[in-house]
Amino acid sequence: METATCTAPVNIAVIKYWGKRDEKLLLPINDSVSVTLSEMYAKTTIAASPNFSKNRLWLNGQEQTFDSPRIINVLRQFQEEVKKSGAQGEKYSWNIHICSENNFPTAAGLASSAAGYACLVYTLATLYGLQDKIELSSIARVGSGSACRSVFGGFVQWEAGIRADGADSVAVQLAPATHWPDLEILILVVSDNKKKTSSTGGMERSVKTSPLIDYRAKQIVPGRVEKISKAIQERDFDTFANITMQDSNQFHAICLDTFPPCVYLNDVSHAIIDVIHRLNEASGKITAAYTFDAGPNACLYLMRQDVPHVLNVIKRAFPSDRDHAPDYIKGIPVADQPIPETVAKKMNLEPIGQNLLKYIIHTRVGEGPQILPPSESLLTNSGLPKNH
Secondary structure: OEEEEEEEEEEEEEEOOOOEEEOOOOEEOOOEEEEEEEEEEEEEEEEEEOOOOOOEEEEOOEEEOOOOHHHHHHHHHHHHHHHHHOOOOHHHHOEEEEEEEEOOOOOOOOOHHHHHHHHHHHHHHHHOOOOOOOOHHHHHHOOOHHHHHHHOOOEEEEOOOOOOOOOOOOEEEEEOHHHOOOEEEEEEEOOOOOOOOOHHHHHHHHHHHOOHHHHHHHHHHHHHHHHHHHHHHHOOHHHHHHHHHHHHHHHHHHHHHOOOOOOOOOHHHHHHHHHHHHHHHHHOOOOEEEEEOOOOOEEEEEEHHHHHHHHHHHHHHOOOOOOOOOOOEEEOOOOOOOOOHHHHHHHOOOOOOOOOOOEEEEEEEOOOOEEEOHHHOOEOOOOOEOOO
16 A cells, blocks of 8 residues: 655635636636635545555545546546656556545635645645646646645646636746745634535536626736736735735625625625724724635735734624634734724724634645655555544
8 A cells, every 4th residue: 555645725815716618627717816825724645555445535534425526537637647747557557545634614615625626636646756747736726726726835826728628727836935924814714614605606607697707807807917916026015905805805796796696705704894994994004905715704914013903903893702712713823912092993993793703713825735744644554544
């Protein structure tokens, strides 16, 4: 039996991917730009053996059927890339056992599929020693479109491409994780429940019914991609923050323009948006920028020196009985520092409601997939999950 264990990170888009020009190949109608996060990742172990009677898959402790079209597509695409690379050997015909787990909620609008499929592909490539010999982002893309961005750390652009076969629809790194060390992220988890409308279903419906989606893809996104890429290179937070918020709002406007509408934000999400705008206005500068993927959970981008103040604002606006619980603020530790009362007064900062947030994750720009030592394997020596 041969095994490999890897992690792959979550990425959160600042220019959103929404809508496909090819459903099977998962080719997008527009470019997107994302930030890879630390602290939030999928972890996967894959074992291959001539003694395995069939392929098996476990996800977050539960065995799944091995007939998901997307997993089959990823494995098929991987095999095609292996053939192109000229790699040979008996082990490519062996059955495999895959065990994967996330350290964050699945299907709640926090890019779990991006991390999961990027991790699957990177672990396969590690198992067979092909990380530098095949195009990993295009293989990850056929599992989950945004997974192609999680193959890289730092700041990443997924180029939509124009070819019908998708060969030019790949992710490229705009800047490494070390490029902007002062940029940090607070994720406000409003709900960790599975969303009612999947991203896949929502996109398909938007492309069919929203008159605005085509205009966004062709007239708005190209300019935003260019401007935000320049802002990233120049570490221009004001421009980065403004475009991030505007693109999030426009993405959710497209979702509402879809018929029937896809509603991913809830009352708490809208309250967070309001608080951030009031904070920025009262501070006399852009202190934080929000973005929401296809779910109610907020991702706030901000500079390191502002994290304690912004966290204090969030805790005052959304008080929780679990404020002082050790697992309420997860990730990187942060010192408690009150916001100046002059700013709180200008904001008219009052509690919006009790226990509206499940928990908060403090993270920063992170690296891409990592290879772990054998001791980190999720599978036993017989190829079964350790925690099964």
